[in-house]
Amino acid sequence: MCGISGLFDLRGVRPFDADVARRINNVQAHRGPDEDDIHLEPGLALGHRRLSVIDLATGQQPLFSVDGQVGIVFNGEIYNFQALRAELQAKGHVFRTQSDTEVIVQAWQAWGPDCVHHLRGMFAFALWDRPRQTLFLARDRMGVKPMHYALLPDGTFIFGSELKVLTAHPGFQRRIDPLAVEEFFALGYVADPRCIYSGAHKLPPAHTLTLRRGMDQLPSPAPYWDVQFTGDNPISFEDAQAEVRERVRDAVRLRMIADVPLGAFLSGGVDSSAVVATMAGLSNEPVRTCAIGFDDPKFNESAFAQQVADRYHTDHRLEVVGSDDFGLIDTLARLYDEPYADSSAIPTYRVCQIARHHVTVALSGDGGDESFAGYRRYRMHMGEEMVRQRLPLGLRRPLFGTLAALYPKADWAPRPLRAKTTFQAMAMDAVQAYCHSVSHVRTPLRESLYSAAFKNQLGSYRALDLFREHAARARTHDPLSLVQYLDYKTWLVGDINTKVDRASMAHSLEVREPLMDHQLIEWLATLPSGHKLRAGEGKAVFKKAFEPLLPHDVLYRPKMGFSVPLASWLRGPLAGRMRESVLSDRMADTGYFHRPTIGRLVDEHLGGRHDHSTALWTLVMFDAFLRQSASLDSA
Known part of the structure; x- marks a missing residue:
């Protein structure tokens, strides 16, 4: 590396x-x-x-x-x-x-x-x-x-x-x-x-x-290459489980070749746990594992990581960090060189920092959610697709568009009652709906956030155009395969791989991703979608394949994700920094933003009326980029 x-x-x-x-x-x-x-x-x-x-x-x-x-x-x-x-x-x-x-x-x-x-x-x-x-x-x-x-x-x-x-x-x-x-x-x-x-x-x-x-x-x-989702592999669900284990084993084995200390990240999730279990079966020595925990139990997976570490007697290192670990904003801006707003970059940076004290190379479970269909948004999308395929767009657009306009933005409500986003998606075609679901700042809010002058600079271009370009090359009519393909081309490259590369390289740590092995991905693309998303369970064949090797709680607990308490940060210890950043002269001088909209987001979030944490964090990180860019000018 x-x-x-x-x-x-x-x-x-x-x-x-x-x-x-x-x-x-x-x-x-x-x-x-x-x-x-x-x-x-x-x-x-x-x-x-x-x-x-x-x-x-x-x-x-x-x-x-x-x-x-x-x-x-x-x-x-x-x-x-x-x-x-x-x-x-x-x-x-x-x-x-x-x-x-x-x-x-x-x-x-x-x-x-x-x-x-x-x-x-x-x-x-x-x-x-x-x-x-x-x-x-x-x-x-x-x-x-x-x-x-x-x-x-x-x-x-x-x-x-x-x-x-x-x-x-x-x-x-x-x-x-x-x-x-x-x-x-x-x-x-x-x-x-x-x-x-x-x-x-x-x-x-x-x-x-x-x-x-x-x-x-x-x-x-x-x-020179592209993944082609065919879904035409006649292999049974049961036989696919054994082959998944063998193919993951091959990908892991190849990535264990090194002349320096080697270990693995162990988050307690399905993917990293499967990689560690596989490594343990290939190694005569205890696998070195590294985990990060949070002092806020809503974000702490370390107990699940410990279950896997105990089962395989790994040389396990755990470090607990505070839930107020937000001092990396300017550090991240320097690392990423351009604006980057995935807040999980903070714990990723920390876990790489910890791992480098013990190893030079670490294997990760990155890519598993995309390849095996593990994201909740896949299940949501497939549910919406069942309706979209039964009702023509000409009927859905006015019906669900009206419902979306009338339904309140209920951030405070239980998830099943937050229907506004679902109604919006139902009024769209599949590609537009998926782009909408993965957006940090969704189109209606972006339109109000941008100044008239900036919208003139953009012309007709919107990020959706990128998704349509990729979708046109996907060569699949299967709705699950389509969104997996879109994630391969956008989210996995632009977010996940960028995050891990910069965070690991900041600490001179090499990270290897066996679940992104291209031969494994080519084979998975031949599996029927029903092997991946089955009876509402994502990663179905993957989880079944590793049932003999991993605790049931690790495989089937609700997905927690590698996240931080953004909403509370921005209402509490980061409120001052947030307000100063998003309403700064630097931001105003760009001419990109409609200042009253930013002020409204700040007031509504601080007042607890709406959760605008993602949009506000995105604005904070853009200002951090501008601050870093200004430092280059003065250097």
């Missing part, structure tokens, strides 16, 4: 300043504290910060081929590198190191751009082929590892693991993209491939980008 950076002269072979190359590389020193180096040649600079995990002695980067003609900077892990190495050696390739990095170089020399089809792992890399004068960038299928890039006005192409690599370059112009602001307030993050700044891009998951000397503009990234 590392940080990579680089510069490429698209137009010629101008030499790059070594000090600039070092500066942009070293802004991400937290990603790789063990070693760093840069390579310079006419028209090219490659930079690398190393966190040593495999081949500690000879895995330094930038790494070049035996003949010196092909070089690479690489972030991630190739889990099948040993099998690939043997395959390439059989073809006559000679290796100088034991690293997975050199396997990518040799795979390029054997297969060219098709090398990505042979790689099983999480990766983002830039590969320089000197004879072809070609720079080749690639990102893993599920977007676990990040890649940012931009073309500067002078023809310099710049790339890096984090956006701060780009902003550290004196030639990069930080102009906020209005469409990215809309995506942030809708989703709580800026969705791939957009960045908060115009002209900057994220390389989408499962895409490559090929640059050749002499190009006058950037080509479009090219896709």
